[in-house]
Amino acid sequence: MAETLETGRTRDRIQTEGDRALDLARRAHRDQLDRFGRDFIEHPVAVAELALPFTGERGTVLAYLHDTVEKGGVEPEEIERLFGPETRRMVEVLGQDPSIEDGTARREDHRRRIAAAGSLEQTIYVNDRRESILALTTLLESGRDPEEFDAARRVSLWQGDLEAVDPEKVDPALLSTIREELQRLASRLD
Numbered sequence: 001m002a003e004t005l006e007t008g009r010t011r012d013r014i015q016t017e018g019d020r021a022l023d024l025a026r027r028a029h030r031d032q033l034d035r036f037g038r039d040f041i042e043h044p045v046a047v048a049e050l051a052l053p054f055t056g057e058r059g060t061v062l063a064y065l066h067d068t069v070e071k072g073g074v075e076p077e078e079i080e081r082l083f084g085p086e087t088r089r090m091v092e093v094l095g096q097d098p099s100i101e102d103g104t105a106r107r108e109d110h111r112r113r114i115a116a117a118g119s120l121e122q123t124i125y126v127n128d129r130r131e132s133i134l135a136l137t138t139l140l141e142s143g144r145d146p147e148e149f150d151a152a153r154r155v156s157l158w159q160g161d162l163e164a165v166d167p168e169k170v171d172p173a174l175l176s177t178i179r180e181e182l183q184r185l186a187s188r189l190d
Contacts, residue, residue, distance in 0.1 A: 021064035028072025051127040070095030111164035119169040
């Protein structure tokens with residue numbers, strides 16, 4: 001039986017912060033496909049699963065929300081209203097700045113912000129890259145054409161992205177695993 005709280009609500013009816021973040025991500029990414037043709041929501045859910053052992057529930061919230069502003073049309077003010085100013089700041093760090101039109105400049109700005117970020121943001125960032133590496137690897141193993149996904153360019157970008165990460169802020173075993181997975185992917189393209 002559900003525990004009754006002083007307000008009369010039951011504990012099982014109260015959403016956790018993670019539940020609320022997932023709900024917002026589902027709304028933000030409804031009817032979107034990711035770069036690999038999957039329902040977009042699969043990406044943040046997979047990032048959350050990969051990050052959980054390193055970040056706990058706080059990381060799960062950020063993983064769910066990490067693309068909501070950049071790619072889902074959610075306003076940063078809504079993130080702040082629902083999750084607080086610190087979560088807004090972290091979500092903004094995790095996303096590229098859509099106001100920067102040049103793609104190279106936008107990615108470099110993002111890498112600079114990640115390099116200055118804390119351990120939690122950097123851990124979500126590398127797991128974001130890891131999820132994409134694993135997704136692309138799976139597609140190529142199934143026989144899909146690497147050129148269909150511009151795989152060589154993506155691998156190069158992800159290698160540069162990992163250089164932005166401070167190895168003192170991210171679990172060394174995680175970084176080693178990601179670098180190995182990226183190297184295996186790169187070797188499939190040779």
